[in-house]
Amino acid sequence: MTEFAVELRDVVKEFADPGKAGELVAAVNHVTLQIKDGEFFSLLGPSGCGKTTSLRMIAGFELPTSGEVLIHGQSMGKTPPYQRPVNTVFQNYALFPHMTIGENVAFGLQMKGVPKAEIEPRVKEALEMVRLPGYEKRKPRQLSGGQQQRVALARALVNRPEVLLLDEPLGALDLKLRKEMQLELKTLQREVGITFIYVTHDQEEALTMSDRIAVFNAGRIEQVGTPADIYEYPATEFVAGFVGVSNLIRGEAARQITGTAADFTIRPEKISLQEAGAPVADGRCTIGGTIHDVVYLGAHTRYLIDLDGGGELVVVQQNLETTSMDVRAARGRKVQLVWERGHNRLVARSG
């Protein structure tokens, strides 16, 4: 047994191109990935990047065109979903509408042939775990979206899978509920100690919950790392742009700041704004610019600044002293942008 809960080895998945008859497109293109036991691992990327297809290959709904999927060191080959030691929480919950909540949660146990006497307490326990005690007799349509979501979670976890797959499970919930559920999921994962593989397009969600993240783009993995790695040290232009605001500086502006024309990024919250012409300390980068647009966001303010050397940067400042009134007056003002040189990140251009 290896330490990896799930491994993808050079996995390719091709589908028939809906646009061009007879041609194939690779939804997943030579992906290799190792997910450790007990990890909360996120597959992050825009829609159509191959993250969901990768998850579906782990679950067994799709088979790889080439390459290999291993679960706890065992090659899955053509093993159908109903024989894999994983369970899935689906994007739209996929609760069986003709069954009660209790029957939904009991479904997996019945399939496994767990004795009846054992099923009932386990269903009860699972519903208590997701804070829906006593909901056994209700039907899915009598529950709110957040409650259905929790039932879906209970229905998967009650089987004690080795790996839990979650396909954008919070996508249909409103923002406040989503934030609550993020924390709840994270807590739950720590309690049960099961490996979670979590698909999302929401970078904030991935950063909040994950131990590690794989950033997908166009069927390939751009970077794998901890949330801090991904955010602070984006390996590619795509990662820098997808996770947070990219603030890519290239060409003439880059030369003015660092002396070379190599592309680099700087996170918007690392930059401070000063009056034009104010003195700058050693070891700090600086460039002049004009405030082009201002967005007041309550806790902080986002400035869009046209750089003197060409290009534009986003700067985020906490509203420690400023109010919405001050913010309005800032438009069109000349400013000086200053930040630690150490925050510059050289990035590779994404293919």
Place this chain on the structure above:
Amino acid sequence: MAAQTIPLPPPSLARRLSTFFYRRPRLSLFATLALPLFWLVIVYLGALLALVIQSFYRVEGFTGQVVREFTLGNYQQLLEPANIDIILRTSLMAALVTLAAVPLAYPLAYYMARYASPRMKTILYVAILLPLWSSYLVRVYAWKLILAREGIIGWAAEQLGLSGVLDGFLAIPGIGGPSLALSNFGVFIAFVYVWLPYLILPIQAALERVPKSLLDASSDLGAKPNTTFRTVIWPLAFPGVVAGSIFTFSLTLGDFVVPTVLGNSQFFIGQAVLTLQGTSGNLPLAAALTVVPMMIMGLYLTAAKRLGAFDAL
């Protein structure tokens, strides 16, 4: 900057009318439904009521005139063995046609709902509906030709040296007859053929509404394909099957063309009604006999409701 008011256009009659109805949604709804309501309540239900009332009248034996006096005599007459025979024969045929049509319709409906490309689906829709666009009578006569002793089935049996088998089959009492075209089996085949589209489409619609993710979920939770079918797909498609079976069952129950063209001389309800009100001129008894399929359908729908067929509606 002062906000500029945009003057509203002068209210024309049409605009005033639109506003009037827009602000009175109930009145609009009533105006929309007035015509169909009139049709359903007065014409449709009215005709049914007239029929039921008629069934309690009697015919003066001597003059053949309908006498408007309340009597249960017609219903008593229905209990005579000959009439019971007709009712049982028709109900059995309707049940068998329905049972036989389901395994034919279901796989096709399943293919259409799950696997067919949009193009293939259109082709199949047309193929299923196409027969309904041609005369039903013509299609039943086509079956008479197919099933006749000199027809293609008889010919094929002869070529294959199976005439003996066919004759043996036709000799089975209750099913056979002088030829397939003059047997209850021929009636059965033609019924299954003419009503099949009415079963395929509701099943297909019901299956279409079962999200693919439910099948994924079932298999993810450890259910093998046949278990998924039994526990997830079938229960969710069941209302569609029942909806379709109501068509196959009720249409068979009331039909008189197929048994007239293809059957032997044994009557079905529809034929009996036709003969009673036409040849015999006993309109009240004919009316009483048409009440029978209505009651059978009432029982059928009650049973379907008990089975939970309408829970998903």
